[in-house]
Amino acid sequence: MDATTATPSLRRHSLDVVLRHAWRVDAFTASDVIAAIGVTRSTAIDVLDELTARRLLSEMPNARAVGEYSKGRPARRFAFRPDVGVVVGVDAGRGHLTTTVADLRGDTIATSRLTVDPERDSPERRRRAAEATVDATLTRARRRRSDIVALCVGVPAPVDRAGRSPVHHDRFWERMNPGFVDTFSSWSPVVRVENDATLAAVAEHARGDAVGCDDFIALLAGERFGAGIFVDGRLLRGKHGGAGETVAFDRVRGVGGAEGLAPRCVAAARAALASGALPADSPLRDLDPDRIDAKTVLDLAATGDAGALAIAREVGAALAGVVGIFGSLFDPDRVIVSGAIAEGADPIIRAAVDALPRAVDLPAPRILASTLGADIVSIGAVAAAVDAARDNALDLPLFAPTADRARA
Missing domain, CATH: 3.30.420.40 (ATPase, nucleotide binding domain)
Incomplete structure (x- = not known):
């Protein structure tokens, strides 16, 4: 591999690991990044500056200003910006639709719940109901569709890697997942559709009794x-x-x-x-x-x-x-x-x-x-949306470097 192909790859890797560190901690310095991840100081500072330009980090008052540093050059302090966008989690159960709008760390901003009649359900009604609950919850959260970074829908049906469900003999799976990945593709740059039990597992792994458990x-x-x-x-x-x-x-x-x-x-x-x-x-x-x-x-x-x-x-x-x-x-x-x-x-x-x-x-x-109670699928949908946002943030126009956004 020559330098022209290796350098962008290494740069992307450094951006990714620093962002993942920032996503899960509070205010930190370049030295904290170096200690946690092992990059050089020049790389840490360079990457922190780019992530700040991408609006994913903000620079905080320096350590001396907050009383944590008394001698020498004050350390620059940074923090992740969980409010720069939102994620949306939808629990599209057989008899209900529960939508949660959360910040990029998964902290809830607003929630809406709609009861649906499964006996009068149809793919089109379910799509409209899902769109209505997401819109209502965004309004309650005082956010817009353009603020969505990632959206995840949980459904009581098998879901493949593309977010689609197979045909069922009585069309039940089609009603439960009426192409949600297409429904929300114009709302969110990242859309993830998952089986509800899969999202229960995501929730347990993120916040429940399976934190740190691999099996x-x-x-x-x-x-x-x-x-x-x-x-x-x-x-x-x-x-x-x-x-x-x-x-x-x-x-x-x-x-x-x-x-x-x-x-x-x-x-x-x-x-x-x-x-x-x-x-x-x-x-x-x-x-x-x-x-x-x-x-x-x-x-x-x-x-x-x-x-x-x-x-x-x-x-x-x-x-x-x-x-x-x-x-x-x-x-x-x-x-x-x-x-x-x-x-x-x-x-x-x-x-x-x-x-x-x-x-x-x-x-x-x-x-x-x-x-985790009755809301476990909602919790999992939000956690999965956060994972999707974190995995894709560096590729999204919303977080492109300032010069790239201006050209766009």
Whole structure:
């Protein structure tokens, strides 16, 4: 490789590593960059000046001015500018659309939520609804479309590397992902569309129980099972985006389908009520079968109700089967039960932990309840948008050097 090709490559590498350092820290000096990254002082200063010209950094009052330096030449101080643009995360669930506008570090500025009727859904209605929620949230955040650096949409469908979903026999995936990558291509210079369970895994890796973990499964477990899979520090996707699809559970003895923990709790409670298997003192005996929900069952299990605990053990055995499958296929360190159901899932998880050694030959993964709550897909969408913004910032016209922007 000759100098004419090596120099731009080295320059780009230096810009990238310094920007990544700046993105995750507060105010810093050239010496901090040198210590953290290992570039020379001249390179550090040169790169910091260019990133400042690109508006990604701002120069702060020097160290002497803020009382951190008393002798010699005062050090120049810099800070990343998270407010120079915004990212947008959209959780486009089956019955809702939740949009978050955040700064470039992922700190929320504004959020909007729209309930949609899945029975009256269509690709065109879903596109219009998504556009409306993003516009409304930008207005609430006092930002414009031109401020968007990256946008990520999470959908309950497989998504390939290009952001598109395969054709499904009943067109469900087409309704859930009606070409969002095209819908928002004129809104944002970077558009990322992902499966919702994949974004749950992104959220766990960024802010949850998988920070620093390279091998884990984020198991969305509410209405249906869906899995976001990290192996060797990388998200698994598959050719059509179906790496975490769970339709194969229909053929697994002891699991019996892709239904999540919530409908399993309800079905088990109704069966116990109908058969008379519930203890005489269980409050579940007094409930209308049509009004039983998972939260009630799990709340009673948490109080020690024997009937609800028996239901949790039954559902926990099925969860152990699910975890055993993922444990055998991917050898994760942990499986994180995610989504709104996680808040009350401890009785199910305890039962699954007891049953798990019989379901896997490898060392059993830990089973944890996520702490990120019902908004985990939104959290993951914002985190994925931040990742996309960071990965692409140096190539975006918004952050081109001043002279290049003037020529454009």
